[in-house]
Structures are given as structure tokens and as C-alpha cells.
Amino acid sequence: MNNIQKNIKRIISQIESAQKKYGRARNSVQLLAVSKTKPIEAILDAVQGGQKFFGENYVQESINKIQFFRKNYANLSLKWHFIGPIQSNKTRHVSENFDWVHTINRAKIAQRLNDQRPVGMEPIQVLIQVNTCSEKNKFGVFENEIFALVDLITSLPNLTLRGLMSIPANTSDHQSQFIAFSKLTKLKNKLTKKYPQLELDTLSMGMSGDMDAAIRAGSTMLRIGTSIFGTRNDK
Numbered sequence: 001m002n003n004i005q006k007n008i009k010r011i012i013s014q015i016e017s018a019q020k021k022y023g024r025a026r027n028s029v030q031l032l033a034v035s036k037t038k039p040i041e042a043i044l045d046a047v048q049g050g051q052k053f054f055g056e057n058y059v060q061e062s063i064n065k066i067q068f069f070r071k072n073y074a075n076l077s078l079k080w081h082f083i084g085p086i087q088s089n090k091t092r093h094v095s096e097n098f099d100w101v102h103t104i105n106r107a108k109i110a111q112r113l114n115d116q117r118p119v120g121m122e123p124i125q126v127l128i129q130v131n132t133c134s135e136k137n138k139f140g141v142f143e144n145e146i147f148a149l150v151d152l153i154t155s156l157p158n159l160t161l162r163g164l165m166s167i168p169a170n171t172s173d174h175q176s177q178f179i180a181f182s183k184l185t186k187l188k189n190k191l192t193k194k195y196p197q198l199e200l201d202t203l204s205m206g207m208s209g210d211m212d213a214a215i216r217a218g219s220t221m222l223r224i225g226t227s228i229f230g231t232r233n234d235k
Contacts, residue, residue, distance in 0.1 A: 005046070007227060014211070032054070032224065033224060034229075035225070036061070040069075047073070052079060056080065058084065060093070083102045085139055086103055092116045095112070098124065099125060101113060102126075102127045102204050102223075104126050124160070126162065127164055128150070128163075132166045132180055154198065162201060163201060165205065166204075168210075177210040181210075182218075185217050203218055203219050204220075204223060205222075
């Protein structure tokens, strides 16, 4: 067992402990391994450690990885999540290659992803990125903008809305982290009440430095990179 595999095992143990501590159901939190800037060899180590879900930020780099694994390890059924900002000129590449997109924050992006999804592929599982800290320099929609975006996404046949994602302000204080994450949980609950026909089962929140608070607040998907792969390489 190499370091990456040991790290995955350790993090899964931490997730299980936090689920128990906060009264969460077993297996209610998924681990998304953030493999941006990491080589194929490191991802393969993670796969051999049982990891199936990977998050990528950079379109061209990620396509090379995805195509390699689909060509050489198709039997593994890996799922690829795009978790970075999406530029309009990159939507086709994202739509053609990824299973999930966490960063929908504009109607134009949602429409392009839908229109560019190849015939025969399953719908993209998507999350709306929400700006929970009300900072204008942060990506994501504000709460008062979200309902129009939900209405659009649910009208698009090649997208399936699964929930919300956020990146809160950086802080090491557990209670501050919890309060920030709880805003997203409350917003998802509002959406569930307004749109009971939707299966909004995903809250993508929590990274290496705040995963405990995220689990406490209701996260169902943690985006963990550094704690698995070590300090990331500069792109």
C-alpha cells in the first residue's frame, strides 16, 4: 500500500468517524478525489486504493486523463467531475467528457452544456454553485438568483440537477466553517420544499481543511485533494 492509498484509507476512516459523531447515516458522504495537476500514475494509485470518483479543474489536462482511463481501464467505471470555473469556449469539451459538473452558475453555461452533450450519452449530473459568503469576487449565484436557474436546468433534457456546491471563505475556525456550510444546507432544504419532484440529494462542500465541519453541516460529497495526493503541483 503506497502513500496515496494509505491517505485514502485514513480519510475514509475520518469520514466514518465524523458521520458517527454527528449522527449521519453510514456511507452518506462520498469522497471525491481532486486530481487536478496530478499525473495519471497518481490517479491509478488512487484507483487501486478503491477510489472511483475524481474531480478536475483544467479542461485540456483532464480530457487527456479521462480518455486514457476510458481507453485502457473502461471496466473500472470511473466517474469524472468537473469542479472548476467553466468558460463558454470550453463547454463542448466538458459536455463531451464529464459525468458531473459542480460549477453551474449561469444560464448560458447550462444551455451550452445541454446542447453540446453527445447523442447517446447519459445526462450530465449537475450542481449549481452558490456564493454563500456574498463576496462579489467569488464564483456562484446568489440566493435570489437560484430559482430562475433551477427552472432552466430542469427544462433541459441533457442535464439532471442533483443539488448545490459552494466554496466558503477561507477560515480555520470550525464554528465559522459550520455556519458557512449550513447556509448551503438550508438553501437546499428550501429548494427541496419548492421543487418536491426533484431528487436533490447532493451537497458538494468541504475540502481537506474543513471536512469535519462540512460533514456536521450535511455535506454529501467532499472534494479532497491535498490530503490524498499531497501538495498540488503548479499548473
